Amino acid sequence: MDYIKELETLLKTDVLVEVNKDVQELEKEYSQKKKKAIKEELEYMLKVKLYFDEVLIDIENNTITQEQALDILEGLEDMKVENQEV
Numbered sequence: 001m002d003y004i005k006e007l008e009t010l011l012k013t014d015v016l017v018e019v020n021k022d023v024q025e026l027e028k029e030y031s032q033k034k035k036k037a038i039k040e041e042l043e044y045m046l047k048v049k050l051y052f053d054e055v056l057i058d059i060e061n062n063t064i065t066q067e068q069a070l071d072i073l074e075g076l077e078d079m080k081v082e083n084q085e086v
Helices: 003-032 036-060 068-086
Strands: none
Touching: 003 036, 003 068
C-alpha cells in the first residue's frame, strides 16, 4: 500500500480542510473576544496547520518515507479515535 499517497489525499481532502476551518473560526472568535484561551488555541491550531503543510511539502519533494507516512497516518487515526470518545 502507498502510505504516502494515502497521507497526501487525507491531508488535502480532510485534515487540512478541518484545520483551516477551525483556524478561521478561532480567528473570528478571537477578534470578537480577546481571551487568552482562544488565542492559545488559535496559536496551537496554526502550529498544527504548519506541521501538515510541511508534510505536504515533504511529499512533493519526495523526502518522506513510507514508514514516516504510516506513522503520521497512525497518529491521525489515534487522534480521530480520541475525538470520537469525547
